[in-house]
Amino acid sequence: MKRGFSILAVVTALLLSFALYEALIGAPTERTMGDVQRIFYYHVPSAWTAFLLFLINFVASVVYLVRRSAEADIVALVSAEVGVVFCTVVLITGPIWARPVWGIWWTWDIRLTLTLVLWLIYVSYLVLRRFSTSSQTSLLAAVLAVFGALDVPLVYFSIWFFRTQHPSPVMGDGGSLDPRMLHVLLINWAAFLCLAWLVCWTRYRLEVLKREVEEAQAMESLLEPTR
Amino acid sequence: MNPVHYLYAAYVATWPIHGAYLTILWRKYSRIRREMAKLKRS
Numbered sequence: 001m002k003r004g005f006s007i008l009a010v011v012t013a014l015l016l017s018f019a020l021y022e023a024l025i026g027a028p029t030e031r032t033m034g035d036v037q038r039i040f041y042y043h044v045p046s047a048w049t050a051f052l053l054f055l056i057n058f059v060a061s062v063v064y065l066v067r068r069s070a071e072a073d074i075v076a077l078v079s080a081e082v083g084v085v086f087c088t089v090v091l092i093t094g095p096i097w098a099r100p101v102w103g104i105w106w107t108w109d110i111r112l113t114l115t116l117v118l119w120l121i122y123v124s125y126l127v128l129r130r131f132s133t134s135s136q137t138s139l140l141a142a143v144l145a146v147f148g149a150l151d152v153p154l155v156y157f158s159i160w161f162f163r164t165q166h167p168s169p170v171m172g173d174g175g176s177l178d179p180r181m182l183h184v185l186l187i188n189w190a191a192f193l194c195l196a197w198l199v200c201w202t203r204y205r206l207e208v209l210k211r212e213v214e215e216a217q218a219m220e221s222l223l224e225p226t227r
Numbered sequence: 228m229n230p231v232h233y234l235y236a237a238y239v240a241t242w243p244i245h246g247a248y249l250t251i252l253w254r255k256y257s258r259i260r261r262e263m264a265k266l267k268r269s
Binding site for chain 2: 020023024033034035036038039042043046081082085088089092093096097099100195199202203206209210213216217220
């Protein structure tokens with residue numbers, strides 16, 4: 001287990017370094033936006049990683065609602081937490097790109113607004129889990145996660161369904177991304193996925209340890225009066 | 228401001244966010260280890 005973690009950590013570090021080099025130097029310069037377009041190689045993979053983590057949170061929450069499995073509950077918590085971190089990166093890098101390209105930091109465009117709502121939903125999910133003292137916290141959080149996940153496809157498909165200021169899809173139908181740019185984009189996504197996996201792994205182990213300690217403390221407090 | 232500065236700002240802004248989260252995890256781990264040590268002593 002420890003060896004697997006070390007291997008993943010090394011692979012992640014190497015991949016992140018290579019992806020950074022490719023994004024800043026290897027990828028061709030975009031004709032109209034120039035170098036500022038390179039923000040795309042951090043912004044888009046962070047968004048895809050956040051969406052994937054929120055999807056995992058949704059599946060784990062459904063599993064928890066059906067089976068009341070502690071493992072599913074931990075997976076839901078971990079994926080939401082790491083997903084919020086990646087979504088924060090999206091919300092920070094987006095306006096930094098928008099300022100030189102659009103001339104404004106932020107606009108209440110449908111995709112931007114829905115992404116902010118998505119972030120707020122998962123932040124409230126984490127706040128609920130952190131501060132609720134109810135024995136039903138995991139259940140309430142799972143229900144909130146199931147409803148919150150509805151926003152993920154809305155964010156993703158909003159640029160297909162609505163006229164927005166946000167750039168059109170660069171892949172799939174109507175996408176016209178240069179193959180070299182696509183290559184760099186996918187390398188960066190692979191690097192961010194490795195990072196997300198590494199952080200989720202660490203967080204999962206930490207949560208298991210925390211619950212074991214809490215259980216031991218509860219046992220100790222039960223035994224205390226008899227001493 | 229030169230557009231390249233925005234590029235650097237975006238790349239530089241990303242890592243403190245991940246770094247801050249990893250710091251939170253590290254502090255959580257240290258607290259759990261302290262509690263484990265306390266449990267072992269008692």
